Amino acid sequence: MDHNRSYCGYTAEGEILTAEEVYSRDVPTSQICYLAGDDPALKQDSNGEEEFEVQAILNHKDDPEGVEGDYLYLVHWKGYDNPKEHSWIPPTSFDDRTPIEVYWQRSRRIGHSTTALNKRLAPSVNKRLKRRRIGERKSTRTTK
Secondary structure, three states: OEEEOOOOEEOOOOEEHHHHHHHHOOOHHOOOOOOOOOOOOOOOOOOOOOEEEEEEEEEEEEEEOOOOOOOEEEEOOOOOEEEEEEEEEEHHHOOOOOHEEEEEEEHHOOOOOOEEEEEEEEEEEHHHHHHHHHHHHHHHOOOO
């Protein structure tokens, strides 16, 4: 018996199982679940209140209850990929302004205006060029 290894059980035949055998790293992520209290997106602050981690801000809109220029931000929470779990959050609810700053930098770099954020982007130019080249090849072939 190797004392440097972790042993965690027995097979039906009575053989000892090592942790490496039981906890294989070849498990699809879709089959991994978190135990209660192990949610990576859920944290607790110094007051014992639950805190959630922002994965990304997806959009913004005018805050109907705020003054002009106040926004609500559509937040995609880390570990919560269902769009029904996204929520509109005022900037005062963020502990850190970094997600808001990253959102505005990204939206300015792409050139989005407030209304343009909801529009679909044009199809890739590369795909159109690729199709055009394939079409040119077909037309330049000669048949005998």
